[in-house]
Amino acid sequence: MDIRSNEPYWLIVNSLPQSYPSLQESISSEVLIIGAGITGALMAYKLIEAGKKVVIVDRRDVCNGSTAASTSMLQYEIDVPLHKLIEQVGLTCAVSSYQNCEKAIKDIKKIAGNIKSYCGFEYKKSVYFASSKKDLSFLKNEFDARKEHGFKVKWLSKEDLKELGLNAYAAIESQSGAVMDVYKLANDLLKYCSKKGAEIYDRTDIEEIKTKKEKTIAKTKTGLTIEVDHVVHCTGYESTDTIKENIVALKSTFALASEAFETLPQAFKKHIYWNTDSPYLYFRSTEDGRIVMGGGDRDFKNATRRDALLSKKEKDLTKKFQKCFPDIPFIADYSWAGTFGETKDGLPYFGKPDTEKNEHYILGFGGNGITFSVMGMDAIIHSINKTPHPYLEYYKFNR
Numbered sequence: 311m312d313i314r315s316n317e318p319y320w321l322i323v324n325s326l327p328q329s330y331p332s333l334q335e336s337i338s339s340e341v342l343i344i345g346a347g348i349t350g351a352l353m354a355y356k357l358i359e360a361g362k363k364v365v366i367v368d369r370r371d372v373c374n375g376s377t378a379a380s381t382s383m384l385q386y387e388i389d390v391p392l393h394k395l396i397e398q399v400g401l402t403c404a405v406s407s408y409q410n411c412e413k414a415i416k417d418i419k420k421i422a423g424n425i426k427s428y429c430g431f432e433y434k435k436s437v438y439f440a441s442s443k444k445d446l447s448f449l450k451n452e453f454d455a456r457k458e459h460g461f462k463v464k465w466l467s468k469e470d471l472k473e474l475g476l477n478a479y480a481a482i483e484s485q486s487g488a489v490m491d492v493y494k495l496a497n498d499l500l501k502y503c504s505k506k507g508a509e510i511y512d513r514t515d516i517e518e519i520k521t522k523k524e525k526t527i528a529k530t531k532t533g534l535t536i537e538v539d540h541v542v543h544c545t546g547y548e549s550t551d552t553i554k555e556n557i558v559a560l561k562s563t564f565a566l567a568s569e570a571f572e573t574l575p576q577a578f579k580k581h582i583y584w585n586t587d588s589p590y591l592y593f594r595s596t597e598d599g600r601i602v603m604g605g606g607d608r609d610f611k612n613a614t615r616r617d618a619l620l621s622k623k624e625k626d627l628t629k630k631f632q633k634c635f636p637d638i639p640f641i642a643d644y645s646w647a648g649t650f651g652e653t654k655d656g657l658p659y660f661g662k663p664d665t666e667k668n669e670h671y672i673l674g675f676g677g678n679g680i681t682f683s684v685m686g687m688d689a690i691i692h693s694i695n696k697t698p699h700p701y702l703e704y705y706k707f708n709r
């Protein structure tokens with residue numbers, strides 16, 4: 311599957327930070343991570359810190375899957391609103407999922423600091439706004455649920471939003487959003503892990519995995535083998551090729567980066583935004599003074615059909631931005647398309663789909679993919695050590 315189109319802004323600003331060799335001989339190690347995006351990079355970091363010997367492989371250049379396409383907004387707010395999630399999965403799982411995402415944002419900042427990654431991490435206030443009057447009662451229910459369960463939220467009226475330059479009916483403002491460049495962080499993490507002894511191979515495609523006694527053997531497309539105790543699949547949306555359970559609906563999604571503003575509009579200095587539309591729109595700024603926005607999701611059919619929609623989506627999204635911020639001129643400079651997925655409850659999947667095998671998965675689908683990946687690395691350490699962890703219960707397969 312081709313999981314993104316060709317011109318994500320992050321690839322252009324960062325160019326190719328580093329490349330790794332492809333695998334040229336059969337090897338063995340303790341843990342094999344398949345997939346060198348942000349999830350594989352975080353998992354490698356956690357395993358190295360735990361003293362494990364790690365091999366990471368990717369069929370593409372590293373970080374060139376969805377990680378290169380991400381708009382890198384960090385929110386504790388899950389695609390399914392809290393009051394709806396409580397109805398779907400119960401109070402404990404729903405509230406702690408929101409709390410876990412909030413903690414994951416702090417964890418990312420800490421990890422970036424530990425490895426001295428200058429990945430543009432910056433806390434922002436997250437504004438969840440209703441662009442139509444009919445969504446007001448829904449938004450109020452969500453505000454009440456968040457407040458009741460201890461999240462720091464503030465109600466913004468139409469007039470408050472007007473001061474920000476946002477044309478909307480009302481909004482929930484939360485304290486704990488953030489932005490970053492996840493492509494940069496993932497590359498920096500891999501570099502760090504490589505220095506700490508991790509073996510990294512790009513352009514190495516795993517075709518088959520077999521279990522032989524206590525060992526798990528992964529075979530590449532070129533016929534080489536990697537023999538390990540555990541495999542961690544960090545294969546993103548392409549995991550649908552190897553998971554039998556139907557856990558995710560794939561969507562095509564679209565993102566734009568504007569031309570750089572000489573002075574960033576006030577509305578984008580301290581805030582990020584998303585709205586109650588379905589599919590929702592979202593906006594953030596970048597360090598070099600651009601506005602990045604995304605949305606326009608459609609059911610994913612294939613990459614050719616997705617990418618053919620790009621120029622139409624660029625026009626549609628620009629128009630929608632202008633409706634939200636009539637006084638900010640948005641001139642699209644880059645546009646790209648990617649694939650992402652929605653699960654039935656907006657929550658990730660962590661652990662083993664087949665308890666008999668030492669194959670673990672981190673599948674952080676949805677708009678919170680990055681925060682879910684952080685939570686996933688904690689969960690998989692417990693999955694490997696066979697110790698219980700709430701994440702392995704809340705986010706298990708066959709739930």
Ligand SMILES: Cc1cc2nc3c(=O)[nH]c(=O)nc-3n(C[C@H](O)[C@H](O)[C@H](O)COP(=O)(O)OP(=O)(O)OC[C@H]3O[C@@H](n4cnc5c(N)ncnc54)[C@H](O)[C@@H]3O)c2cc1C
Nearest residue numbers: 345347348349369375376377380381383516546648679680
């Ligand atoms: C346009 C867009 C905007 C987004 N915005 C946000 C956002 O604002 N905030 C947020 O939190 N999330 C966002 N996401 C989601 C987020 O980008 C993803 O959750 C995250 O990048 C997934 O990282 P990953 O490492 O799991 O997957 P990927 O980055 O896709 O990495 C998986 C890797 O596995 C490799 N692979 C797959 N199969 C094999 C195999 N058999 N052998 C070898 N290698 C293999 C692939 O080549 C790939 O590099 C967005 C996604 C898109 C597309």
